[in-house]
Amino acid sequence: MDRSLRRHEIVRHVCWLMALAATVALGRATVIDGESLSLIWPAAGVAVCWVLVSRGSARPWTVLAIGVVVAVGNGVSGASSGLVLGLVAANLTQTLIAAYALEQVVGHLRGCGGREPLVRVGDVGRILLVVLGACLPAALIGTATLALLDSPVSEMGALAWYGRNVIGLLCVVATWLLLLQARAESPNRLGAFVAACFGSRREGLPMRFAELALLLGLTLLPWAGIGTRPDDLLFVLLVLMIWAGLRFAAPAVVAYGLYSGTVGVGFTLADGPALRAIEDPVMLALHVQVVVAVTALTGLALALNRAERDAVVAELAATAREQEAEATKMARILDTVADGLIVIEPDGSISLSNRAARELLGVEDLTSVLTSEEYGLHAMDGKPVRDEDLPYRTALRGESFPARDYQVRRPSVPAGRVVAIGALPLPGEPVRALAHLRDVTAERRQHEALSSFAGVVAHDLINPIALVQGWAETIAVELEDGPLDPAIGAPMVERIQVGAHRMRSLIDDLLGYTLARDAQVLPQAVDVTALVEEIALLRESGPRRPIVQVEPRLVAWADRALVRQLIDNLVGNSIKYTDPDLRPVIAVTGRQQGSWVELRISDNGVGIPPDQREAVFTAFERGGTALSSGTGLGLAICKQIVERHHGTVHAEAGPHGTGTTIVVRLPRTPAAYDEPQGGAVKESVPAQRVAIS
Known part of the structure; x- marks a missing residue:
């Protein structure tokens, strides 16, 4: 065993030894004149607590030390050797029975072998039963010893002996178990003390301490007979104990019960006025014990009831927070799902929907009853869907509804949308429906x-x-x-x-x-000017020998092979759609638009009619000009390439009202590749053109 740990164990056992010796001396100091009976015996509880903290090989030595302390304490106070032996036997029997029974009955509690706090009144009832059972053999041994020593004890005396042990054991063990919990809840001693006094309520501590001091002061008055009659003693002490039970933590309440009992014993020994009318010392002892027992148990029950209620409330609050956090997490997860999910109650109301469902139906708030008219649901033939034919109606009848296509026509969805909606019943009663929505517009169009x-x-x-x-x-x-x-x-x-x-x-x-649609895009810095020059040189040996003019220092961040295909298609189109009697002239210019570059490819060809400038980028669209030929895929390929670089492309009239200008917008920097399109246009002065003829 580590030396520091062993030293700590030794110090702890020494402290328990000193506490036991002090409580034995305190008990013997309260012996009633003419009787071998102490009014209080807190040593009973201290001995049980010491045994409970002793584990393994240390427990036999602890039991031996308890016997020695009890023997010395009673011997010093004048008890005969026979009486000392009897008292040692009674105390050890009571201690061992109580310690073993506590470990068996309430072994789940912190201090008795477990980790749970003492917060349930039911556990206090179990501790009380253990104490009552353990103290009975001790009382019988003690009274039998006195009888053998020719000092018989009356039935009431035996009852008083039994009562003082029960009260001492119960109050000390309960206080110790509650203090252990307070110490476990706070990392430092000051925090543990505050927790023992006030629990988790730490607001207004100065006033709370002042209230506690006032309560302790007022407790002196009834025992001193000030302002109360002897018959009112129990009532007044009960009122004070209820005050303590409602305002302070359980450890403080039990400690207050010990304090009140100690004050009572002190005034009783000093012949205080509160109980002066009771002449029989045994009856006086019983009276004090009843007062202490009733007030202590009442206060403990109140404090633990409040602690148990606070624990339940805290557990419910923690559960509510966990459920709220789980619901928030699930809502966030659902909002990240691309498909729409809607939970419909038996009355048709919507209890849950995710963001995708609201976006697919074109609404901001999806809480009202799902109807075809309100949400603009139509069949694929354009006819409105009857509400009784909606998918969730089938699911509410306990049957699954396979996904079917519907059109969504709402002002918030001007282009319309095709949504596949299916539904299935959720398990449980009553039956609810889960509707699943998926946007299939692109699939259907494709x-x-x-x-x-x-x-x-x-x-x-x-x-x-x-x-x-x-x-x-x-x-x-x-x-x-x-x-x-x-x-x-x-x-x-x-x-x-x-x-x-x-x-x-x-x-x-x-x-x-x-290839333009499916090839992997590998973006890099592309010298667009060099590409145009390379393509122009290859076209120079052709039959038309075009004149190609290009601005220097045109750069894009794109896939080189795809951009080459893009430029080649555009130059080829310009040559193809130029009057055979004219020599094709193609100008490639550029300007910076923030982190994007705009390329303008202009020619002197036949041009594209305004009403066809958008359609020519559709596959197999050749345009309605006299020179229309080819497959109609050239500009469609260009559009595929540009859109895969997140750019845009469109056609305009030529710079002088003739011919065509194709405007291409591509990323200019790596950061722009993943940026959304936009940004202010920054005009740049065209650089000097290089003519290739």
Whole structure:
């Protein structure tokens, strides 16, 4: 064992030894003249507490020390050796029985082997039963010893002996258990003292201490016979004890009971006026014990009732806080769920909804009854949904409703929304419904787009395939009649090549569209000016030989490969949609918009009609110009690339009212890549252009 720990144990046992010696001396000092009976015997409680704190091998030594102290204390006060032996036997029997029984009956309490505080009145009742049972053998041993020593004790004397042990043991053990709890609740001695006096209520401490001092002072008056008659003594002390029980903590109340009893014993020994009318010393002792017992138990019951009530209230408050915290946590979790959740009560009212549900239905407050008219629910054919056909109605009947698509048409949802709503019954009574909402607008639109996409692809592939197949069959027929004249076969082969080229162009554009949509974006600093120059050099060897003008020092934070595809498509479109009699002229300029860069690609082509400038970015839309050709995927690919960089793209008229200007907005810095679009436009002076012809 560690030396410091062993030293601490030794000091603790020495303190208990001194406390026992002091209480034995106090008890012997209250022996009634002519009787071998003490009015009080607090040593009974101190001995039990000492045994309870002694564990293992220390307990036998503690029992031996208790026997020695009791023997010495009684021997010094003049008791005969026979009486000393009897009193030692009585005290040890009482101590061992009480300690063992307390560990068995209330072993859950702090001080008796457990960790729980003494706050229940039921535990006090159990302690009282243990004390009553333990003190009975001691009283029998004591009275039998006196009888053997020719000093018989009357029945009332034996009862007084039994009563003083019961009161001493009960009050001291109860006080000790309550003080242990107060010490456990506070890390320092001052805090423990305040907790023992006032519990958890620490407000107005000076006034509370003044109140306690007043109570202690007033307790002297009835015992001194001031302002009360002897017959009123118990009533007045009960009033004071009720005051203590209602205002102070349980340890202070029990300690006050000991204080009141000690004061009573002192006035009794001093022949105080309160009990002067009682001449029989045994009856006087019984009277004092009854007064102390009734007041102490009353105060203890009141204090513990209040402590138990406070503990229940605190537990309920803690449970309420935990439930509130759990509800708040669940509400936050539900609000992070992308799908909408609504709990509907049997009367149709809504008891719970998350943020997604409110956003999907386009309402701020989702507490009223869910009706199709109020929330703008329509079937997919446009007809309003009858309230009795809503999904949650089926769930309230105990059946699950599989998800079905509904349209939400409300002023707060101007573009409309398609929501898949399903419902299922929640377990328990009464049956409630859980409605599940999921936004499927994008899925339905994508499904429609894929259907349209498949139709257009099939149409655009069938034509060149039919062309190739038709001319191939024609060549085969011609070859059946003999060698084919090159003058006749050459045009046929050329037409087959045209069809194959159209199929190849469509397939290439489809692959480009897919890559622009699905390829991983790896952003980095991209020199847009260098890319334009590179593309212009490659186009220079083509049949149209465009003139490309580009501003220097144009930089974006983007995927280099995708931006190259973007520029190449835009330059190619400008060349394709320029009158064959004109040489294409393309100007690429830029300006800074905060942390974004705006690129403007202008040409001298045929232009795009105003009513088609938005539609041309749709897949397979070729525009309504005389030069319309190709697959109609070029600008759709550009839009995919720009949107994957969180940017925007749109078409405008050319700078001089002719041709077209495509305006592209891309991130300019790494921080801008994840920023929402916006910010004030900061005009910049165009730099000198570099012409490539």
